[in-house]
Amino acid sequence: MSTRLIKGRKSVRLAKIENQNNRQVTFSKRRNGVFKKANELAVMTGAEVGIIVFPPGSKPYSFGHPNVDETIDKYVGEERPPSPSSPGIDDKYVQMFRKANSMTLNTQLNTLQDQLDFALNLKSKLKEKNKKLESQQEWFKGPIEKMNYTEASMLKEGLEDLLLKVKNYGTERGYGYENGKWKAE
Amino acid sequence: MSTRLIKGRKSVRLAKIENQNNRQVTFSKRRNGVFKKANELAVMTGAEVGIIVFPPGSKPYSFGHPNVDETIDKYVGEERPPSPSSPGIDDKYVQMFRKANSMTLNTQLNTLQDQLDFALNLKSKLKEKNKKLESQQEWFKGPIEKMNYTEASMLKEGLEDLLLKVKNYGTERGYGYENGKWKAE
């Protein structure tokens, strides 16, 4: 702490980071940065935001706002084809996928399929979690009470960070609550 | 210019912006900010990123990296069920949607459906555009040549901004090239 060395950030050129370790660190930092920005965008403007990030050769991370039902109805249009819609929807997507599969941009579509796949799985998991607990308040009250050292920094920014973590709760390799602390990966 | 008034930014509280105009302005700025950050994340770390943003009561904006086929294969796993996969895929998604439709978190799922719907449409449109032109180089060479005042600021950041715009090309209400200039909405 006596010998003050160069810290501070350097300007960054938009190019792939070669050093594997730096790349990994940057990925974590910036992924969180993007999610935080997205959260702010959603909260401040009332927009709905979904993000999926696939790190090379690994399970995806995701972010979504809202994860809480309430705010959705405003713009989703609560007037939906009441109940006969179910079969129609199936056909619609079957056809779209069929058409998609016949196209030349296969890799791109494979990717899309992976993303849809993941998104659907995410929602499934979320639903399971929600079903297990009586209410949403209950749902993340548990983890909050167990928080130790994180508590301080959590309150520092308000619920901002917490919400970010809660929203990543369903993610495969995302945030999780383990051994008394929140872990990012 | 004589009376210097307070410009600079103020600190921001994480809350919905009440003033409609400010909210709209902030939405545009921050949406671009999030997309730019996402683009940097993707380029610098080699990750694949997809974002969908639904402004209240309007068509979605999206961002995706890569939109160009090449870089995908690395992590999508080029080993896919060669061709008999088509029907299997259909069934898979049909079942997932069927199951999804029977759950209680209906609004949330409706939203998801909207997002998937949009994502699929996006890809379809992209494919159409690509088919019309011989190559991708050709594809965005046109718009580039027509650029007027934007040219300068575009080159200022390198191709960064351009790529951002190109990636939003398929978006419903996203960027578009009209009357000699790029418009954001």
Next chain:
DNA sequence: GGACCTATTTATAATTG
């Protein structure tokens, strides 16, 4: 491997043209 620390670079809220 993660939390924390700083020097800087970036993003952006407010305001002007």
Next chain:
DNA sequence: TCAATTATAAATAGGTC
């Protein structure tokens, strides 16, 4: 309604522990 400006708040690269 937008692009440009500017003052500041935030994000973050590189380092430490």
